[in-house]
Amino acid sequence: MNFKAYAILSSLVPGFLILLALQHVLNVRFDKDLVVAYTAVAFLFGYIMNTASSWLEGFYFWTWGGKPSSNLLKGKGIWKVKFYESEKAMELLSAESWNASPGPDELFSIAMRHANGEKDSRVEDFNALYAFSRVLLTTSLIGGIPLIVQSYHDWRYYLVVLPVIIILWLRCKQRGYYYSKEVLNSYLKKKAS
Numbered sequence: 206m207n208f209k210a211y212a213i214l215s216s217l218v219p220g221f222l223i224l225l226a227l228q229h230v231l232n233v234r235f236d237k238d239l240v241v242a243y244t245a246v247a248f249l250f251g252y253i254m255n256t257a258s259s260w261l262e263g264f265y266f267w268t269w270g271g272k273p274s275s276n277l278l279k280g281k282g283i284w285k286v287k288f289y290e291s292e293k294a295m296e297l298l299s300a301e302s303w304n305a306s307p308g309p310d311e312l313f314s315i316a317m318r319h320a321n322g323e324k325d326s327r328v329e330d331f332n333a334l335y336a337f338s339r340v341l342l343t344t345s346l347i348g349g350i351p352l353i354v355q356s357y358h359d360w361r362y363y364l365v366v367l368p369v370i371i372i373l374w375l376r377c378k379q380r381g382y383y384y385s386k387e388v389l390n391s392y393l394k395k396k397a398s
């Protein structure tokens with residue numbers, strides 16, 4: 206089994222954040238002699254956060270007004286990410302589908318099949334950044350809400366936690382669009398060559 210740096214960090218960072226939130230909520234003091242145990246528990250919590258973020262992806266798409274890949278294929282971008290080749294991409298992808306009227310999910314999966322595994326491609330990096338953004342958003346929701354509930358009377362928690370959740374929500378949305386655009390651009394580049 207090979208662990209990449211991304212795999213380790215994407216579990217440890219959210220895991221430690223959840224561990225810190227739990228220690229605060231449960232009034233558990235930090236013990237420097239348990240650093241190795243904390244690291245193992247943080248990795249487990251991070252793994253659970255990764256799983257939860259995957260399960261919540263449909264909810265996130267709903268809050269964003271649809272899947273980034275589907276929206277880009279329909280010609281709908283966001284203020285930071287536009288895809289100007291949607292009609293061309295739809296035409297080329299539809300030609301590769303066995304289905305007479307394929308949906309955006311099917312078309313995007315065809316583009317992913319072409320884009321994944323490409324040499325010198327940035328698709329894998331964009332996917333990792335999107336997944337990391339998604340797990341940080343999930344971690345801020347799961348870790349931030351108990352902090353606010355426990356300290357509902359202290360306005361400073363609202364001042365920190367709510368903006369963090371909003372910023373991470375927006376950044377995760379942007380990362381989803383960047384990833385989808387990169388897949389579609391890689392597909393078009395491959396078809397042009």
